[in-house]
Amino acid sequence: QVQLQQWGAGLLKPSETLSLTCGVYGGSFSGYYWSWIRQPPGKGLEWIGEINLSGSTNYNPSLKSRVTISVDTSKNHFSLKLSSVTAADTAVYYCARERVKGGFGELGYWGQGTLVTVSS
Amino acid sequence: DIQMTQSPSSLSASVGDRVTITCRASQDISYFLAWYQQKPGKAPKLLLYSASRLDSGVPSRFSGSGSGTDYTLTISSLQPEDFATYYCQQYYSTPRTFGQGTKVEIK
Numbered sequence: 001q002v003q004l005q006q007w008g009a010g011l012l013k014p015s016e017t018l019s020l021t022c023g024v025y026g027g028s029f030s031g032y033y034w035s036w037i038r039q040p041p042g043k044g045l046e047w048i049g050e051i052n053l054s055g056s057t058n059y060n061p062s063l064k065s066r067v068t069i070s071v072d073t074s075k076n077h078f079s080l081k082l083s084s085v086t087a088a089d090t091a092v093y094y095c096a097r098e099r100v101k102g103g104f105g106e107l108g109y110w111g112q113g114t115l116v117t118v119s120s
Numbered sequence: 121d122i123q124m125t126q127s128p129s130s131l132s133a134s135v136g137d138r139v140t141i142t143c144r145a146s147q148d149i150s151y152f153l154a155w156y157q158q159k160p161g162k163a164p165k166l167l168l169y170s171a172s173r174l175d176s177g178v179p180s181r182f183s184g185s186g187s188g189t190d191y192t193l194t195i196s197s198l199q200p201e202d203f204a205t206y207y208c209q210q211y212y213s214t215p216r217t218f219g220q221g222t223k224v225e226i227k
Contacts, residue, residue, distance in 0.1 A: 035216075045156075045164065045207055047216040060215040061121070094163055099175065105211025106154040108175060110163035 002027030004111035006095050008080075012118045018082040022095030022111050025076070029053065031101040034078045036069060038091040039113075046091075050105075051078060085118045092116075122146050122210050126219030132227040139195040141222045143208035148188050152212035155184055155193045158221075159204045167206075168193070198224070 008020035022034070036048040049059035051069045059067050063082065071078040082089060092113045099108030123146040133139050143153065151171040156164035166175045168184040171191055181196045195202055203226055208219040 044220045045209075045218040047209075047218065050214075050216075058214040062215075096163075099166060099169060103169075104152055105216055106166060106169035106209070107156075107164070108166045108169075110165075113163050 002097065002109050004095050004097065004109055006093075006111040006114050008093075008114055008116070010114060010116055012085050012116065013120055014086050014118060015084055016118075018080070018085050018089065018093075018116055018118075020080045020093055020095070020114055020116070021077050022079070023075070023077050024097070028101075029073060029076045033098050033103075033105070034069075034071065035096045035098070035107060036080045037094045037096055037107070038089075039094070040088075040091045048080065048082075048093075085116075087118050090116065090118045121215055122149060122213060122217050124208055124210055124217050124219040126206075126208055126222050128222060129220065130223040130225060132225050133198050134227045135198055135200055137198045137227075139198050139202075139224060141193045141206055141208075141224075143186075143191045143193070143219050145189045145191075145210055145212075149210045149212035151187065152210055153184075153186070153191050154209045154211065155182075156207045156209065157202075157204045158207065164207060195224075 003025045006022040033050045035050040066083045068081045095111040096107040097109040125144045153171045155168045158164040172184040205223045
């Protein structure tokens with residue numbers, strides 16, 4: 001059974017770069033799209049973007065200028081970087097995988113979530 | 121971007137009640153719709169995809185229907201473990217977008 005385990009810094013100052021990594025265990029890494037989603041405290045879900053192993057990415061236009069999603073196939077990891085953070089980027093960040101290979105975007109597997117707080 | 125509008129934003133119901141949540145897309149999404157359940161402090165869990173297909177292990181009291189721009193999640197007989205927040209998500213196009221959520225509370 002595939003498991004996604006995520007990690008990264010939980011407290012940032014304004015203007016710093018958020019950096020999170022998601023490790024994939026117990027399942028195939030290839031053939032899927034790998035996604036990042038965030039959820040501000042008490043609010044709804046916002047899709048950040050996705051990547052496949054070919055390096056093809058799709059980003060939310062609202063964040064595109066600040067977001068980079070990358071993949072490390074040697075480690076079965078994928079990562080999120082969000083630059084120039086502000087308090088508005090405070091959220092729980094989730095990594096996720098589509099339900100099946102060649103699926104169309106339904107997210108069947110999720111990491112545990114990482115609370116990232118931006119505060120001076 | 122495709123806007124997803126859920127209603128209601130919250131509801132109160134009793135165990136055994138039939139509950140219906142609706143999701144409207146700003147354009148035709150051709151059944152590319154998923155429903156998720158989220159409990160406090162937990163990641164969302166996929167319930168249905170392709171508007172009406174149950175994910176593995178999801179109880180049959182959950183069902184989905186709809187087409188075009190209008191979709192519905194129905195819980196036929198609400199159970200204690202179903203009190204949670206539910207989100208719809210379109211994956212017809214990027215950016216993927218979610219509804220604002222429907223919180224199902226105990227009456």
